[in-house]
Amino acid sequence: MKNIFEVDPESHYQFEWKKLGDIKKGRENLGEEMPVLVYRILEYSMNHVLFNNFGKEKTDEIFRQAGYLAGMEFAKNILPLDQDESTFVSTLAKTLESLKVGILRMEEADFEKGEFIITVHEDLDCSGLPPTGEVVCKYDEGFLAGILEAYANKPFRVREVDCWSSGSRVCRFKGTVDDGK
Numbered sequence: 001m002k003n004i005f006e007v008d009p010e011s012h013y014q015f016e017w018k019k020l021g022d023i024k025k026g027r028e029n030l031g032e033e034m035p036v037l038v039y040r041i042l043e044y045s046m047n048h049v050l051f052n053n054f055g056k057e058k059t060d061e062i063f064r065q066a067g068y069l070a071g072m073e074f075a076k077n078i079l080p081l082d083q084d085e086s087t088f089v090s091t092l093a094k095t096l097e098s099l100k101v102g103i104l105r106m107e108e109a110d111f112e113k114g115e116f117i118i119t120v121h122e123d124l125d126c127s128g129l130p131p132t133g134e135v136v137c138k139y140d141e142g143f144l145a146g147i148l149e150a151y152a153n154k155p156f157r158v159r160e161v162d163c164w165s166s167g168s169r170v171c172r173f174k175g176t177v178d179d180g181k
């Protein structure tokens, strides 16, 4: 039977910014916000199921890839990619704070060399988690890599070096140009 909506039946699986919908219109009573708890329930139940199905490495990579996709779309749709570096960085920090993702600071940013040290205080994904000695913000690694690539037009490898889960009070990420090695 012909699909009356004329859309690809698998389109539900393709992530694009516009598919996030008109949240304001759809939630006229409840509004656009919800507790961090709900976000974490989704994230860590997904993490559990992916781990049981695919193991640690693959799960981390899936979160990174999802974060990357999100970071790219987020940057293209919300951030001023055509502005100078300091405007871009300050808008990024302001936007993440206003969306309550975290308080971002660029400790080091060398756009020429493609080297970054980025901290996120009160990170949405991990702040307050029980300490396990691990860095857990794989989604953020991809998210930041996607944002940096969208702006700088070159691929980045971002890895978390400190995390609330590893016993720190801040998430710290190191970003370098990904030369495929």
Ligand SMILES: [Zn+2]
Binding pocket: 123, 126, 127, 135, 136, 137, 160, 162, 163, 164, 165, 170, 171
């Ligand atoms: Zn973290």
